[in-house]
Amino acid sequence: MISIRSLTFRYRGGGRDALSSVNLEVPDGDFIGIIGPSGAGKTTLTYAINGVVPHHFPGDFYGEVRINGLDSIDAGSEELARHVGSVFQDIDGQMVASVAEDEILFGLENFGVPRKDIPGRLEEALSAAGIENLRDRSLSSLSGGQKQKVAIAAITALRPSIIVLDEPTGELDPASSRRVFEFLRKLNTEQGITIIIVEQKIMLLCEFAKRLAVMDRGTLVLEGSVAEVLQEGERLEEAGVNIPRVSTLARRLRAGGIYSGPVVSNLGEGETMIRSILKSGSAKHAAF
Ligand SMILES: Nc1ncnc2c1ncn2[C@@H]1O[C@H](COP(=O)(O)OP(=O)(O)OP(=O)(O)O)[C@@H](O)[C@H]1O
Ligand SMILES: [Mg+2]
Incomplete structure (x- = not known):
């Protein structure tokens, strides 16, 4: 279990807070994707979880990070490493x-x-x-x-009970990226390992993650199930996050009163959505 409370962090010499009043609870066995534009604080958030911040990169640290009950500052990076395994951006x-x-x-x-x-x-x-x-x-x-x-x-x-990965598929082609996600899913479902992953490939993330957290300028602006977060199209746009086109379609259909199910995120779910609309006949009565 990870519990981050009112976490504000500024790197030594940094001009602004890299993280600003971040609150996040990650229960055991979760699979959470972190998204957001460049400089949003995604990597810094992973550093706060594995103790790289503030143990390796010092700075002004306010608030509290607890990993399986351990305070990240008291514990030190070696003890934290027994709980949190890290795959860094530079493999x-x-x-x-x-x-x-x-x-x-x-x-x-x-x-x-x-x-x-x-x-x-x-x-x-x-x-x-x-x-x-x-x-x-x-x-x-x-x-x-x-x-x-x-x-x-x-x-x-x-x-480890938790694995944190920072853009692990950054250099990979689509097929290899999918295989990495399939492996992570296996670790998550078969061994109950909590997965926290920063990832740009939003379609893959939506398919494999249970929850999404959206960072923008050091702030955690949205957090929830994949469908809940995808529903917040405007706030995602503000944060510069591109959502799958099929999700935008689902949002529009919901706004038009044509569809009332969850916001879908892949083509298979999109097909099911369209079939359910056609079957219910609601498309005939609404203009969109
Ligand atoms: N070692 C450092 N020293 C000073 N400032 C830093 C350091 N690392 C990151 N920052 C600053 O902290 C802020 C958040 O950076 P971070 O690397 O966490 O963002 P990010 O969301 O991971 O971005 P990207 O998508 O480019 O990887 C940025 O303003 C960045 O310039
Ligand atoms: Mg980063």
């Missing part, structure tokens, strides 16, 4: 080993996992990520998607 900068298997082993050894448990944890992480065949490959020979999987596997081997 290559995060990797420490030269071979995939060693990347996973490094974390396990560094975390003081008992020797006898290490082989089991390694196999489990490789198999969950579906990368057993990559174990002996050098990291430099892997594709972006494969590297992401190794990085996430190395994190999951440590069994």
Whole structure:
């Protein structure tokens, strides 16, 4: 469980608050997507959760961040790392080993996992990520998607209850991006790991996340289920967030009284929406 209360943070030397009075509760087992324009504070919010802020980047920190009951300032970054696994934006900068298997082993050894448990944890992480065949490959020979999987596997081997990812699919093609999301969903549903992900690919996010949080200029401007947030088209536009076109259509149909279901976010749901409208016959009576 993550609880952020009235969090305001300004980097040392920063001209303005990177986070301003942010309140956010993330229950265990959640899958929450963070969106918003560049400079909105998305990365800083992930830093507040994994302790990089203020332990690595100092600054003025007001408010409270609790991770599984631990105060992030009292706990220190090492203790927090036992609860929160992080996949940073710069994936290559995060990797420490030269071979995939060693990347996973490094974390396990560094975390003081008992020797006898290490082989089991390694196999489990490789198999969950579906990368057993990559174990002996050098990291430099892997594709972006494969590297992401190794990085996430190395994190999951440590069994954190929360994983925070900052734009993990930034460099990936659509098919690899989807595979990363499918892996995250598996960790979320099968192991109950809480997923917090900053992501630009809104369609994917809407399909896989349970909730969305929208940041704009350091403020958390919207937060709720995917359908609840998509309904707030104007506020999303103000924040410079593009929503799927099918969601805009659903909003217009709702505003026109033609449709009363949830705001859909993908083509399959859009088709179901249109069929339900045609079936009910309400489109005949309304002009849109
Ligand atoms: N190390 C730092 N020192 C000073 N200011 C910083 C630092 N890192 C970020 N900032 C500032 O904090 C604000 C929020 O930045 P942040 O990186 O959290 O935004 P973001 O939403 O992740 O943006 P992007 O989409 O570009 O990744 C910005 O004004 C940024 O310039
Ligand atoms: Mg960022």
